[in-house]
Amino acid sequence: MLQIRSTKRLLGKYTHNTGFLLILILLFALVLRLIFFSGMGTSDDLAYSRYAANIGKGIEPESVLTLSTRLGIIYTTAFSYKLFGINDFSSVLFVFLTSLASIILIFYFGKLLFNEKIGLMAAFLLSFFPLDVFYSTKLFTDLPSAFFMALGVYVFLYSEMKSRLKYGIGYMLSGIFIGIGYLIRESVLLIVLFFIIYILYKKRVKKEYFLVPLGVLIIIVFESLLFLNVTGDPLFRFNASQKYLEDAVIQHNYFGRLDFPTGLFHYPWLFLTNNLLSFFYIFVFIAIGYAIIYRKKESYVMLLWLLPLMIYLAFGSSSLTQYIPFKAADRYTYLFTMPAILLLAFFLMDKNELMKKVIMPLTLMLLLISSIGAVYLAENVVISDNLKKLYSELKSLGKTIYLDDRSVKAIDYLSGYKNSLDLRKYPNNFSGVKDAYVVINSDMIRRYKDVNRFMQFPDEIENPSKSWKVIKQIGKCQEAVTIYYVK
Numbered sequence: 001m002l003q004i005r006s007t008k009r010l011l012g013k014y015t016h017n018t019g020f021l022l023i024l025i026l027l028f029a030l031v032l033r034l035i036f037f038s039g040m041g042t043s044d045d046l047a048y049s050r051y052a053a054n055i056g057k058g059i060e061p062e063s064v065l066t067l068s069t070r071l072g073i074i075y076t077t078a079f080s081y082k083l084f085g086i087n088d089f090s091s092v093l094f095v096f097l098t099s100l101a102s103i104i105l106i107f108y109f110g111k112l113l114f115n116e117k118i119g120l121m122a123a124f125l126l127s128f129f130p131l132d133v134f135y136s137t138k139l140f141t142d143l144p145s146a147f148f149m150a151l152g153v154y155v156f157l158y159s160e161m162k163s164r165l166k167y168g169i170g171y172m173l174s175g176i177f178i179g180i181g182y183l184i185r186e187s188v189l190l191i192v193l194f195f196i197i198y199i200l201y202k203k204r205v206k207k208e209y210f211l212v213p214l215g216v217l218i219i220i221v222f223e224s225l226l227f228l229n230v231t232g233d234p235l236f237r238f239n240a241s242q243k244y245l246e247d248a249v250i251q252h253n254y255f256g257r258l259d260f261p262t263g264l265f266h267y268p269w270l271f272l273t274n275n276l277l278s279f280f281y282i283f284v285f286i287a288i289g290y291a292i293i294y295r296k297k298e299s300y301v302m303l304l305w306l307l308p309l310m311i312y313l314a315f316g317s318s319s320l321t322q323y324i325p326f327k328a329a330d331r332y333t334y335l336f337t338m339p340a341i342l343l344l345a346f347f348l349m350d351k352n353e354l355m356k357k358v359i360m361p362l363t364l365m366l367l368l369i370s371s372i373g374a375v376y377l378a379e380n381v382v383i384s385d386n387l388k389k390l391y392s393e394l395k396s397l398g399k400t401i402y403l404d405d406r407s408v409k410a411i412d413y414l415s416g417y418k419n420s421l422d423l424r425k426y427p428n429n430f431s432g433v434k435d436a437y438v439v440i441n442s443d444m445i446r447r448y449k450d451v452n453r454f455m456q457f458p459d460e461i462e463n464p465s466k467s468w469k470v471i472k473q474i475g476k477c478q479e480a481v482t483i484y485y486v487k
Contacts (some may be wrong), residue, residue: 018116018120021120022104022107022120022123025103025120025123025124025127026100026103026104026127028124028127028128029099029100029103029126029127029128030100032127032128032133032372033096033099033100033133033136033137036133036134036137036375036376037088037137038092038134038137038138038380038382039088039089039091039092039137039138039382039383040088040091040092040139040382040383040413041138041139041380041381041382041383042381042382042383042406042407042409042410042444042447043381043406044067044139044140044141045091045138045139045140046406046409046410046413047065047067047068047409048067048070048073048074048077048139048141049077049086049091049139049413050409050412050413050417051067051068051074052073052074052075052077052078052080052081053078053081053086053416053417054417055074055075055078065240065244066186066237066240066241066243066244068240069227069236069237069240069241070141070183070184070185070186071183071223071226072141072144072145072180072181072182072183072184072185073094073139073141073144073184073185076094076144077090077091077094077139080093080094085416086413086416086417091139092136092137092138092139094144095135095136095137095138095139095140095143095144096136096137098143098144098147098148099132099135099136099143099147100136101147102126102132102143102146102147102150102338103123103126103127104123105147105150105151105154105338106119106122106123106126106150106338106341106342107119107120107122107123108154109122109150109154109338109342110122110123110342110345110346112154112157112158112161112162113157113298113299113301113302113342114298114342114345114346114349117349118342118345118346118349119345121345121348121349122341122342122344122345124364125280125341125344125345125367126337126341128367128368128371128372129280129337129341129371130275130276130277130279130280130370130371130372130374130375130378131276131277131280131330131331131333131334131337132337133371133375134276134375134378134380135331135334140331141184141185142185142331142332142334143331143334144181144184145181145182145184145185145187145188145334146181146188146334146335146337146338147181148177148178148180148181148184148188149177149178149181149188149191149335150338151177151181152173152174152175152176152177152178152181152191152212153174153178153191153194153305153338155170155173155174155177156170156171156174156195156212157301158170159171159174159208168207168208168211171208171209171211171212171215172211172212172214172215173215174211174212174215175211175212175213175214175215175216175217175218175219176215176216176218176219177215178191178212178215178216179215179216179217179218179219179220180219182216182219182220183219183223186237186241187318187326187332187335188335189216190309190312190313190316190335191305191309191335193308193309193312194304194305194308194309195209195212197304197308198301198304201300201304223237242319242320242321245318245319245324246319246322246324248324249324263325264314264315266314266325266328267310267313267314267328268314269328270328270330274330275370275373275374275377275378276330276374276375276378277330277333279366279367279370279371279374280340280341280344280367280371281340283344283347283348283363283367284340284341284343284344286347287343287344287346287347287348288303288306288307288343290347290350291303291343291346291347296346298346299343299346302339302342302343302346303339303343305336305338305339306336306339306340306343309335309336310333310336313326313332313333313335313336314326348360348363348364381447383410383413383414384443384475384479386441386443386474386475386479386480386481387407387410387411387414387441387481388414389474389481390407390411390439390441390474390481390483391411391414391415393472393474393483394411394421394423394437394439394483395421397421397437397483399422399435399436399437400422400424400435400436400437401421401422401423401424401436401437401438401439402424402425402426402427402430402433402436402437402438402439403423403424403425403426403438403439403441404425404426404441404444404445404448404457405425406444406447406448407439407441407444408423408424408425411423426457426458426461427458428458429458429459429460430458430460430465430486433486434486434487435486435487436485436486437471437483437484437485437486438460438464438468438483438484438486439481439482439483439484440461440464440481440482440484441481442477442478442479442480442481442482443478443479443480443481445457445461446478464482464484465486467486467487468484468485468486469484469485469487470482470483470484471483471484471485
């Protein structure tokens with residue numbers, strides 16, 4: 001009896017220490033994310049912000065922009081705006097919280113599949129994983145959608161291994177969480193590959209498995225009814241998504257991914273050259289090889305998640321009507337970040353003495369230093385100080401002002417969407433423009449051209465007329481924002 005009590009006290013102490021270490025890891029993650037806080041950028045995040053701020057106006061039935069249909073990110077951001085107003089903090093709060101929640105979730109994944117030590121190692125690795133740190137304070141859908149997808153997978157595996165809940169409630173919840181992830185970003189549905197391969201691996205089909213797609217279907221039906229009421233089209237999101245992909249193929253050649261055969265190597269090249277991924281994934285691929293070569297069966301479930309989604313992202317189609325590969329973007333890899341980090345933690349916690357005393361500590365030191373450096377050096381496209389200074393200057397002008405589309409949206413955001421300035425997008429030419437101001441944001445123009453090779457600006461933007469008078473120049477060289485007055 002005394003031995004049993006002593007064992008319980010030791011277990012209690014170990015659990016207490018585990019909780020304390022997890023809190024320390026979360027605090028470390030919190031500090032790191034605040035140090036590298038990004039805030040709003042000038043890309044998709046501005047669109048999400050605008051939709052959230054104007055949520056009371058509903059969705060334009062004529063709109064085909066797929067970003068406007070991701071209700072999960074739009075409604076949560078709108079709620080944040082209602083609580084804290086429109087600012088950089090409230091804009092990214094939901095993403096920030098799901099980043100921290102992912103660290104807790106990956107600990108419980110490690111504990112479920114392996115043990116608490118591996119769970120803590122996985123949590124620590126994710127706390128400074130550069131991709132997560134970089135995107136944790138940006139208003140993008142990849143991180144929060146991946147969190148809910150992973151939560152769905154966790155609940156499913158917990159139901160398989162531990163849960164004694166009646167009526168398959170765990171399996172239903174799994175589907176609902178994945179459905180919530182789908183509301184944030186549609187690529188979450190690729191997790192179906194994991195479930196299919198899991199069933200093939202287990203060589204059995206339980207009746208409870210059908211509750212997972214039922215849970216997803218409940219969310220999709222709810223969304224379809226909402227779109228039917230607002231736009232008259234229950235398939236509005238699907239149609240908008242397909243239309244966007246078709247337009248992107250024409251406008252961008254889908255970022256070079258349609259070039260054969262070079263387009264097939266975009267993701268392998270991304271893993272080798274992208275600093276937010278490459279340092280970690282060198283060791284992730286070693287961990288994958290380790291798990292396969294040494295037949296570590298306890299890691300197979302994570303391999304069934306990681307490998308199919310990684311392969312599909314590299315070579316599969318993002319469209320259901322034609323072959324359109326996924327853009328090679330680092331943030332898209334969030335679909336399999338969780339199993340990748342778990343496999344790395346499993347590898348580093350091998351009981352081999354050389355691993356414990358040499359390889360693991362050196363690897364952690366290398367990853368920590370390289371990760372902080374990668375985030376520090378990463379190109380961070382945010383609303384620049386130049387744009388903020390420009391907004392202050394424009395408020396005193398009192399006439400019509402012509403800007404590029406993204407600068408107009410950035411100014412609207414900076415005003416809290418209460419902008420009273422007469423801002424207009426560039427016309428096809430300036431021959432009829434009189435007694436007005438023209439703003440040329442050099443950095444923004446350059447970024448437009450990098451993204452869309454077909455983007456055309458009026459000749460005067462490339463070569464301002466000598467009759468235009470320079471009123472103010474903010475910044476220098478390629479980053480400069482220049483205000484001209486046109487008589």
